[in-house]
Amino acid sequence: MDEIQNEWVWWKHGVIYHIYPLSFNDTNNDGKGDLRGIIEKLNYFETLGIDAIWLSPIFQSPMADCGYDISDYYSIDPVFGNLNEFKELLQKAHARNIMVILDMVLNHTSVNHPWFIASRSDKMNPKRNWFIWEPASGKRKPNNWKTAFGGSCWEYDKTTSEYYLHSFFKEQPDLNWRNKEVRNEMFKMLSYWLEMGVDGFRFDVINYIVKDKKLRNNPFLYGIFSLRKIKTRNRPKSYKIIRSLRKLMDKYPDKMSVGEIYTLPPGDPKLTASYLLKGNNSLQLTFDFSIFFVRWNARKYFRTIEKWQNSIPEKGWPSNVFSNHDLFRAFNRRGIGRNQEQKARLMALLLLTIKGTAFIYYGEEIGMKNGNIPKSRIQDPLGKKFWPFFKGRDRARTPMQWENSSFAGFSVTEPWLPVNNDYQNVNVENQLSDPDSLLNLYRQLIHLRRSYPALHSGSWIPVCKGKNGILAYFRKSEFVQFLIVLNFTSKKKQYFYNFKPFFKLIFSTFPFPAKSYMEDFIWLQPFEGVIIQLHEEGELKNSNIHHSICYFPYY
Numbered sequence: 001m002d003e004i005q006n007e008w009v010w011w012k013h014g015v016i017y018h019i020y021p022l023s024f025n026d027t028n029n030d031g032k033g034d035l036r037g038i039i040e041k042l043n044y045f046e047t048l049g050i051d052a053i054w055l056s057p058i059f060q061s062p063m064a065d066c067g068y069d070i071s072d073y074y075s076i077d078p079v080f081g082n083l084n085e086f087k088e089l090l091q092k093a094h095a096r097n098i099m100v101i102l103d104m105v106l107n108h109t110s111v112n113h114p115w116f117i118a119s120r121s122d123k124m125n126p127k128r129n130w131f132i133w134e135p136a137s138g139k140r141k142p143n144n145w146k147t148a149f150g151g152s153c154w155e156y157d158k159t160t161s162e163y164y165l166h167s168f169f170k171e172q173p174d175l176n177w178r179n180k181e182v183r184n185e186m187f188k189m190l191s192y193w194l195e196m197g198v199d200g201f202r203f204d205v206i207n208y209i210v211k212d213k214k215l216r217n218n219p220f221l222y223g224i225f226s227l228r229k230i231k232t233r234n235r236p237k238s239y240k241i242i243r244s245l246r247k248l249m250d251k252y253p254d255k256m257s258v259g260e261i262y263t264l265p266p267g268d269p270k271l272t273a274s275y276l277l278k279g280n281n282s283l284q285l286t287f288d289f290s291i292f293f294v295r296w297n298a299r300k301y302f303r304t305i306e307k308w309q310n311s312i313p314e315k316g317w318p319s320n321v322f323s324n325h326d327l328f329r330a331f332n333r334r335g336i337g338r339n340q341e342q343k344a345r346l347m348a349l350l351l352l353t354i355k356g357t358a359f360i361y362y363g364e365e366i367g368m369k370n371g372n373i374p375k376s377r378i379q380d381p382l383g384k385k386f387w388p389f390f391k392g393r394d395r396a397r398t399p400m401q402w403e404n405s406s407f408a409g410f411s412v413t414e415p416w417l418p419v420n421n422d423y424q425n426v427n428v429e430n431q432l433s434d435p436d437s438l439l440n441l442y443r444q445l446i447h448l449r450r451s452y453p454a455l456h457s458g459s460w461i462p463v464c465k466g467k468n469g470i471l472a473y474f475r476k477s478e479f480v481q482f483l484i485v486l487n488f489t490s491k492k493k494q495y496f497y498n499f500k501p502f503f504k505l506i507f508s509t510f511p512f513p514a515k516s517y518m519e520d521f522i523w524l525q526p527f528e529g530v531i532i533q534l535h536e537e538g539e540l541k542n543s544n545i546h547h548s549i550c551y552f553p554y555y
Contacts, residue, residue: 010099011200011256011284011357012317013456014051015446018361020325021055021080022066023399026411033399033410035081039089044428045098048365048439049446052099054202056325058086062112064171065381066397068204069110073189090197099199101256106186107208108172116173123160132165132176134215144217145232148205148262149382153232167208167232169381177209177241187248194249200256203283206242207261207275210235233262234271242275242282258285258319266293267304269311279316285357287319292327296335296343298488299466305354309460318356322347323364328396332370339490341367342527345441345509346486349529352445353475353484355460363400365442366431371398371420379417403429436511448507448531453477470495470524482506485522486529496521507531 008014025037035058045053057067060075067077076083093100109116118127134142136156142163145153154163155170165174175182190201212231219229242259249255261272267290275286288308294300312318322330330336336343344367352358362368373394378384383392394417401423402409408423420426431437449455454477464472469489475482483503487493505512505522509529524530 007457010051010254011258013357013450013453015049015352015358015360015449016052016054016101017045017048017050018054018321018324018359019056020362020397021058022416023397023410024362025400025402026413026415029411029413030079031411031413031415032079034079035076035085035089039085039092042092042096042098046096047432048443049450050098050360052101052199053093054101054359055103057103057105057204062110062171064110065169066379068105069108069112069169069172070105071110071112072114074192087196094197100197101200101202101258102193102198103204104190104201105204106175106177107167107205108174111171111173119173120157120159120164123162129179130176130182131173132211133160133162134165135162143215145215146218149385165211167205174211175209178213178237183241183244187244190245190248194252194255199254200249200258200284203245203257203259205233205262206259206283207238207271208233209241210238239275239277239282243277246282256284258287259283261286261288263289266290269308273308273311273313273316276313276316279313285317285319287321287359289321289324289327291322292333294334296333296488297466298469298471298486301350301488302462302466302471306462306465309355319359320351320354320356321359321361322351323361323396324359325361325397326393328393329361329368329370330364331367332395339527340369341438342509344438346488346527346529348438348442348445349484349507349509349531350471350486352442352449353455353482353531354473355458355475358449360442361396365439366401366428367426367438368398368401369420369422369426370395371418373398373418377418401427403427441509444507452480452482454480454482464495469493481534483532483534484529485524485532487524487527490526492526493524494521495524502535504533504535505530506533 019038021033021038024033025041026033027036027040028034057070058076058080059067059070060072060077061067061070076086090100115127115130118125119131141152141154147153147166148168153165153167155166156163166172167174177183212235216231218231245257249257259275261275263271267288269288269290272286272288276282290304290308291301294304309318330347331340331344373391375387378387378392378394380392380394382390383394398417399408399410399415399419401420404424404427407415408419408427410419428439431439434440454475458475458477461474461476463474464470470485470487470493472483472485475484485495507530510525522530
């Protein structure tokens with residue numbers, strides 16, 4: 001029986017689905033996804049159990065960096081549709097209790113934005129100080145700052161014979177967030193979308209918005225030895241501005257913000273969590289990407305998760321994400337080469353039962369893999385620049401695989417990126433009709449998560465920290481407690497307790513008949529994960545025993 005749900009908060013307890021709009025669903029037959037295509041799939045989100053959708057940028061853009069170079073913050077790019085279609089999406093999503101989150105780029109604009117066009121036109125232009133300019137001194141750059149993609153942050157502009165700053169591509173000039181006029185204009189723009197009914201924002205590279213005021217050089221080899229001393233991000237004023245952003249968001253009830261905190265591999269959970277501040281006066285959520293850089297290993301996964309969970313402030317809340325549009329799909333993670341399908345099922349269980357907001361990247365629920373993009377089809381400027389050493393981010397952005405017809409049901413014409421070769425087997429239509437599919441496993445897990453506060457908001461208490469390939473933890477609420485056990489190995493495992501509970505196996509990543517047991521162990525198949533509901537005799541009165549119930553007599 002379901003528990004009574006108290007104080008449900010959609011952005012904390014729900015599941016958020018990340019859409020890359022260009023690759024989701026094409027309805028006007030131009031080979032590119034659009035807003036109408038998302039509207040058409042709202043029933044799919046409802047069937048899946050999704051609480052919110054997050055759209056990668058849909059604003060007007062010359063697409064020098066796939067929409068992350070915005071030329072008009074108030075307009076929808078024609079490739080996706082128009083403002084009326086976006087309002088229709090909002091209305092129809094809300095009618096289904098699905099929230100809508102926009103991807104917002106605050107650090108930089110496009111070189112085609114009217115602000116930058118004005119700024120570069122004359123040194124005396126009122127918009128000049130809206131961006132960061134420095135005088136030229138011969139061929140010498142203002143300092144040694146490098147972009148996130150390599151090369152100098154400074155681009156010489158012949159119009160006024162000065163350099164402007166860009167932390168990413170030269171087509172993306174950085175805004176000067178120390179300028180109050182910039183802050184006011186950006187806050188005004190955010191208010192426009194919030195008043196329209198947008199439910200939240202994902203803030204792109206939000207830790208970049210303020211740079212060192214004196215433009216001092218970064219330390220030599222800062223990427224390895226001096227992460228905390230760099231001058232191009234994580235400046236103290238960034239935190240002040242984010243507090244102001246939170247005050248703005250709090251004027252609109254039930255809104256949220258999640259920040260992308262740019263860090264170098266292997267990630268920095270403490271830094272990422274620092275942007276939550278006290279947990280109630282900053283961003284509601286931040287993304288930690290540490291798990292993206294971990295090999296398939298139960299102990300390493302546990303340590304990564306534990307570091308992230310322990311970094312969250314008392315009033316804060318974690319988020320969990322395993323795939324995205326920049327860092328590739330979980331299916332292709334290091335160490336997941338063999339037994340991919342079983343591991344994908346195990347990762348679904350992990351994502352949806354560890355404490356925190358769960359983010360699903362489109363196609364993750366059906367096991368989409370990174371695509372193989374030939375050089376001639378690459379769209380990502382990074383892939384074009386660094387081929388063949390880095391083949392770009394397009395591999396994680398291939399068209400959604402809806403069915404086994406031509407172009408996977410994404411479009412009736414050649415898509416902007418090639419469809420993955422496995423689309424005839426790996427697609428939504430096939431998996432909806434298969435009760436044991438990965439898609440239906442996601443649906444079951446999302447339903448269980450919503451049904452029990454222990455799973456969506458309860459405490460997280462680790463039990464087995466990766467010993468012998470087993471990761472196990474409790475999720476507890478006032479009325480119900482669950483034990484989640486995951487076998488990361490290719491061997492059958494016998495998991496023992498040091499107490500004899502009455503328990504019910506309510507979920508397995510393998511098909512199983514629901515049974516109740518009075519035993520002191522459970523068998524786990526290779527790469528199997530289970531959710532066990534404990535009852536009465538199995539209730540844990542003293543949490544101190546949690547750390548001593550992990551035994552493996554048989555391997």
